[in-house]
Amino acid sequence: MSRQRGVTIKSEREMASMREAGRVNALALAAAVSAVRPGATTADLDAAAEETLQKHGAKSAFKGYPGAYPFPAVTTVCINEELVHGIPGPRKLKRGDIVSIDCGAIVDGFVGDSAMTVPVGEIDGEIQRLLNVTLESLYEGIEKMRAGNRSGDVSAAIQTCVESHGYQVVREYTGHGIGRRMHEDPQVPNYGTEGMGLLLRTGMTIALEPMVLTGTAQTIVESDQWTVVSLDRKLTAHFEHTVGVTDDGPIVLTALDEETLDALGLTRYNKYFAGRLAKAV
Ligand code: MG
Numbered sequence: 001m002s003r004q005r006g007v008t009i010k011s012e013r014e015m016a017s018m019r020e021a022g023r024v025n026a027l028a029l030a031a032a033v034s035a036v037r038p039g040a041t042t043a044d045l046d047a048a049a050e051e052t053l054q055k056h057g058a059k060s061a062f063k064g065y066p067g068a069y070p071f072p073a074v075t076t077v078c079i080n081e082e083l084v085h086g087i088p089g090p091r092k093l094k095r096g097d098i099v100s101i102d103c104g105a106i107v108d109g110f111v112g113d114s115a116m117t118v119p120v121g122e123i124d125g126e127i128q129r130l131l132n133v134t135l136e137s138l139y140e141g142i143e144k145m146r147a148g149n150r151s152g153d154v155s156a157a158i159q160t161c162v163e164s165h166g167y168q169v170v171r172e173y174t175g176h177g178i179g180r181r182m183h184e185d186p187q188v189p190n191y192g193t194e195g196m197g198l199l200l201r202t203g204m205t206i207a208l209e210p211m212v213l214t215g216t217a218q219t220i221v222e223s224d225q226w227t228v229v230s231l232d233r234k235l236t237a238h239f240e241h242t243v244g245v246t247d248d249g250p251i252v253l254t255a256l257d258e259e260t261l262d263a264l265g266l267t268r269y270n271k272y273f274a275g276r277l278a279k280a281v
């Protein structure tokens with residue numbers, strides 16, 4: 001693994017290890033998503049993810065993560081106006097809610113990080129539009145993850161997509177380089193200017209994560225000192241993939257193939273898990 005101004009460049013072999021960490025993380029996320037139903041608690045979703053991590057001999061990148069106090073779970077789970085960093089617990093999901101789940105796995109020393117927001121039962125069409133736009137903005141960013149582009153191209157693509165639909169991107173939290181550590185350089189905000197920022201090179205791996213708000217872009221941290229919510233308590237959504245820059249274009253390291261999704265009964269989330277740019281390493 002070489003470095004360019006604090007940014008790690010992965011060899012082909014390291015990229016394959018990143019893919020394995022990403023695949024296991026995606027399986028854990030899928031397990032949590034499979035547990036989503038009215039009446040399930042957010043702790044139930046976390047338990048499903050933890051069981052999958054254990055089954056694959058993976059460690060959690062989240063549990064014990066330093067903050068006001070160490071993060072206590074393997075996932076962050078957020079309902080409705082909660083944007084990121086929600087602590088799983090006894091709260092029950094209700095029909096019509098949206099729930100975001102974020103998970104991080106460490107496999108053979110490499111980290112995968114991915115997140116998605118899903119409906120609990122039937123949701124309103126306007127809320128579905130928020131989920132569609134947030135996912136679309138993620139893939140708009142992924143499309144720009146090409147050698148020779150700049151990180152600002154990625155940021156601008158996400159921002160343009162989100163704002164063209166009348167939503168806001170968060171300012172305080174960003175996408176990030178990822179490798180042997182969950183948070184490496186560079187920071188990749190969900191807003192930016194084309195042609196600015198870090199020059200992207202083959203071997204870079206970055207977690208892109210649009211965090212989208214339907215009202216004000218301002219957020220606050222709840223009294224539990226972890227959960228980030230929109231200041232106006234309007235709905236938010238969050239999608240994330242760990243993405244690698246290769247000579248053949250972007251690859252989604254936290255993807256799952258259609259066969260796996262089929263076996264898990266999650267083909268309805270194919271657009272997220274097996275996005276059009278996902279390729280096997
Ligand atoms: Mg994450």
Ligand code: MG
Nearest residue numbers: 113207209240
């Ligand atoms: Mg992340």
